[in-house]
Amino acid sequence: MTTDKVARIQAQWARERPDLDFSPMGVIGRLHLVAAHLTDELVAVYAQFGLTEAEFDVLAALRRSPDGCAPSELADTTMVTTGGMTKRLDRLQAEGLVERNRAAGDGRARIVRLTAAGRDLIDRAVTAHAANEHRLLEQIGGEAVGVLEPVLRDWLGRFEPEV
Numbered sequence: 001m002t003t004d005k006v007a008r009i010q011a012q013w014a015r016e017r018p019d020l021d022f023s024p025m026g027v028i029g030r031l032h033l034v035a036a037h038l039t040d041e042l043v044a045v046y047a048q049f050g051l052t053e054a055e056f057d058v059l060a061a062l063r064r065s066p067d068g069c070a071p072s073e074l075a076d077t078t079m080v081t082t083g084g085m086t087k088r089l090d091r092l093q094a095e096g097l098v099e100r101n102r103a104a105g106d107g108r109a110r111i112v113r114l115t116a117a118g119r120d121l122i123d124r125a126v127t128a129h130a131a132n133e134h135r136l137l138e139q140i141g142g143e144a145v146g147v148l149e150p151v152l153r154d155w156l157g158r159f160e161p162e163v
Helices: 005-016 024-048 053-063 071-078 082-094 116-138 142-159
Strands: 098-103 106-114
Touching (some): 005 024, 053 098, 053 116, 071 082, 106 116
């Protein structure tokens, strides 16, 4: 068994505070570090397409919504404020990737849709993204993924109950 950063920290805490159980750090600390590494790996692929993580999220949400979305729906989907969404949409529109049109039946409301260029870009980016995710999971093997996925789904469900 190899000693990693988390194991070293656990050993230090065990030495300094033997009255406390630091075994949860073995899971939580490693999940935290793995998440940071995964984010770096994912963001590197988005950057190949000139996108930030947030921009990828917006374009991907629009790609999954062929009829378009209201900016507030996009903000909810991507967990950003409507002000933050406005800035993202401004940049994506300036790049010719999205368009904002008046909603049918309500001239004040806007619907955001992908342009042809935006659809092409997100299709290429999401293809690379899916391949990247497969590559990352191949590092731990299919059997581990089969065990890990339902455990993480259940754990996440405790934080984010289904709606």
